[in-house]
Amino acid sequence: MPEVASFSYAFSTLQQLAEDVLKHARDKGASACEVDVSEGFGQSVGVRCDEVETIEFNRDKGIGITIYSGQRKGYASTSDFSAQALRETVEAALNIARFTAEDDCAGLAEAALMAKDCPNLDLYHPWALTVEDAITTARRCEQAAFDASPLVSNSEGASVSTQQAHFVSANSLGFMGGYPTSRHYISCSVIAGEQEAMQRDDWYTTRRCADELDDPATVGRIAAERAVARLGGRKVKTGEFPVLFEAPLASGLLGSLVHAASGGALYRKSSFLLDHLGKRVMPEFVQISERPHIKRGLGSSAFDSDGVATYDREVVTDGILQGYFLSTYTARKLGMQTTANAGGSHNLIIKPGDLDLAGLLAQMGRGLLVTELLGHGVNYVTGDYSRGAAGYWVENGKIAYPVEEITIAGNLKAMLAGIVAVGNDVQVRGSKQSGSILLDRMTVAGE
Template sequence: MPETAAFSHAFPVLQQLAEDVLKHARNKGATACEVDVSEGFGQSVTVRCDEVETIEFNRDKGIGITVYAGQRKGYASTSDFSAQALRDTVEAALNIARFTAEDDCAGLADAALMAKEGPDLDLYHPWALSVDESIELARRCEQAAFDASPLIDNSEGATISTQQAHFVSANSLGFMGGYPTSRHYISASVIAGERDQMQRDDWYTTHRDAARLESPESVGRIAAERAVARLGGRKLRTGEYPVLFEAPLAAGLLGSLVHAASGGALYRKASFLIDHLGKKIMPDFVRIVERPHIPCGLASAAFDSDGVATRDSDVVVDGVLQRYFLSTYTARKLGMQTTANAGGSHNLIIEPGELDRDGLLARMGRGLLLTEMLGHGVNYVNGDYSRGAAGFWVENGKIVHPVEEITIAGNLRDMFAGIVAVGRDVQVRGSKQTGSILLDRMTIAGE
């Protein structure tokens, strides 16, 4: 276990708190219990126009307790770690359980599926950064944006954030696991102006290990370049065109797949992917995998929120959907086995192709490079997709002018089936990893 002296509570203390909760729940007549104990802290510093705008410190802790009285479930939580508060919270959860309806799918995961000794995933890299050092880094980041172009005439700020946490999850079947984690980021958001036009854009970098972040100067420069490039935006004539989702936005397409293939949407009959296991949903060359044990991965986990051990698996192979994303509860609702996805996906990766972004633009030839989307217009029941958008118009594989005030529309079935290529320009910012994704066509509504 890495050194975690900066936490208010040592890891063995969290374990003891979890054991105390389980013991009290058992003594009070709960047939089963699961508990999550967590503590986290961090700091964020924002500099705007070379002046310190905010300095924020956060320190949080909490215990979430789920108890079962037969097939009845109750949940309660507290941020008070005293013995009396733990007893009161257990009893509050039991009182709730007694008044809830029975659910034949409620209960803990099967004991055989629980994580035992998990791998060391190298998720904890504290960043010993003073406030003064954070201010200096933020100033360097913002100054790099101003230095990148004389058209950068204002800033929404540069932020340096460092966060640490540790947790213990346990249940009455004997499972207990947990570990410390860290996550840090550098971000910048700036405004470009020319005559009566103004455009903003941003950039950020995030990692568990601060040594692997992009430099503050790089973040500021990219944010500036993106803002300046958007000046002079135009609408497009309404029509159907190829669309290239740049890598940060392409991760949203993977997110749409996870949502539509999740157990919650499926058992509620609220997904267009009902009964699609073993069916082709993407072209032959598309392969999507889940790799929960990547060292230092942003979404790596030895077990899911149910305590079920995670494992490598294929999600899409040769364009065919291999499995859904199921928790213990949603799997039971569907008469299936959990996929250890309670709490979400773990490092979902679409296999990259050979082309970088410029190569994808050349392959597209003529169409829209999508760099920003607005709103959340996705209907997962039928797959309809419609969102406000901005980006760049491309002719002969080259960007010719920025595009704004348009709407892109399609259907996720057609969008998935219409994937033409996946780039190697991968941006890792969360649980989904992908390069830019080129689609054969979408409807663009403009003029």
């Protein structure tokens, strides 16, 4: 078995660097300090039409230091781990703090909220993958796409990546935590058709542990099938229709909920969910949970970037918004308590329903299945939503033909309230997990 590449710095060294920063900040008169020390490395291999196109290695490290001088805050960072560089970075942050305006919400989280006994979340599974093995895997993935259909005429490539990192977060209240993580993926993107009638599509798999990745040949085959299925795409007549967001895109609706319910948008009054805590925002059957401690979870974390211990909670219960997504700072701006979401959500999961994608299509009857979104036409202040899209027109509960060059539009508030069903076809690819989501109606603009 090939050797697994290792970190340049021991975990204990990262801890010592953090302690050195905190001591120097204290000696320089800082009233509080927090520090993040991290190191990461990995390799990525890309193959296109059976030829090796890219071999990339990455290795990086950094220290970020936040200094508080009373209610004034300064931040500086460095990639130099030498003692002199650490001292200079602390002093730079302190100097910045002296010239910033006072902010009565600035400062560390309360000591009682800090993570103490961090659970082992099993997030580190290094992949002993040589470059040669990565090339073989990528070639196998791409070849499976070509083998899947004679209509697959070209390739944008298959890639295999493995990444490892470890970090330490600490602050002057005595908190210190950190752990190693890994993340690996296999992807493939291919082109089907000839000359003018060409379509591309892709597929990928990502996990903490390489043993849990989908088979490379499966990834290639799915990419090919998706590209071929899009051939002969056409527009549809403009009108209002039910819309089904395929699972990989449905998690984006969860992302919109998180953005609108996040402290930053709320205290700036730039959210369509302002003052919606405790109010119905989705149908009664919708349940959304945050589960930060799932073993090997892609969004798992024992604490947030403020050092606050994460915990299981219900975000939406029976369609009612139970909680926002707050950091220490944004919680203070709103006169509330942090929800341990500094840095984002942690394994946000919408409860799956009973139907798979075929079942949802049958339930929809006639409408649009969306498999690709283009552009970023979302206004979180008003909730207005308008994006380019591609997918399939559905008649009598079955896919009738591919659709392209259309726009879907609506309002996120109405879209969330108009969820008809959530599928059980969950694709786990990040910190938000959802099956396909069926909406009662959106405006589809085509011909």
